[in-house]
Amino acid sequence: MTDTLLELAAAGLLRVRANAAYDAVRAKAAAEKDMKRSDRLSVWSPDGKVYLGAVSKTNPETSAGIGDAAAFLDWVKATYPDDVDWDMDIVGPDDEVKAVLYQHAKHLVKLKEVVKPEFRAKVLEASNAAKEPAGPNGELDVPGVVMSAAATSTVTFRPSPDAAATLTELIRSGAVKVPDLLDVPDAPDGGE
Template sequence: MSQKDIALAMVVLKHLMDVASKSQTSLRQHASDELDVSDRVSAKSPVDGTLLGTITKSKPKPKVVVSNRFALIVWLEDNYPDRVVVTKTVNPANLAELVPQLEALGLGDYVDTEYEVSSYTLAEITKLSEKAGRPVGPGGELDIPGVRVDFPDGTVSVRLEPDVHHAIVDVIKSGHVALDGTVRPELPGGGE
């Protein structure tokens, strides 16, 4: 399939998907308004009566949302105190003062030390490495460990020109592009 065939098929399918999505949303709302719970309606071909599908309206499931967390906690503490999980943490603003005190008391084992790259340094390494196309450190060091530069495939996007509905319908009617996106090069003007 040529690039032009691919572009033609993708543009046609994008339009069909946009139109179908809007129609489906509207029809789903209309069906919800019209049908009762547990209704089932068959759809048959007006041409030969072949069953095409059915629509049904199921019984909706309840959705639980906590609208006032504080009120729920107070009630649980009064009625089911064993159902409330209490987690005590150290305010991060006090950590710098607390850690040396724990270490001075010989409780340094209760202190975990984690190392992170500062966001500024990470941004600098990212910028330098993207520009060079290979890992680069803050001082210009090449191929630093722990950093990789990948080259992903580009992103393909589809954009429709304004007012193309009738043109796309004509393409589909002509048979050049099937609803599944298949391009038929054997037709005049269909492939290269």
């Protein structure tokens, strides 16, 4: 078992370092000006004979969400009252609620207003389309709706089924430089 545990530890070290190296090259590729959001570029062997895969850059967009549920509920009540429903807050002790709730003990529940899920989805869809908080009929500045910033674009590589042999040969021949995963990192604790 000791040999297996040592092998696992060594493989774990290599995995962490390989992931860090991959992330560093992805960040470098994402920063290059030639590649724009939504691009998908083919990668070929240097002689142009073997398709190795594709590099893609994501195009994340802003998205709407409810940041202040109470403000949003107040706006819906005032603007679209038919899209407000009732829900319950459980106010009794858990053990008592579990024992009698199914018997409709009204002293254990309290009604509360909530926006219907279908209407909430319509507002978020309208907000995403408008790129700002918007109602389903084009109203702007809907209270409680927030827009999240677009995420940073990321770059990924998806290899072709027969890329491994060609990439292995390119690495072994020195045509493609990759970091030595066994080099001691700069961090005093070993970097892991």
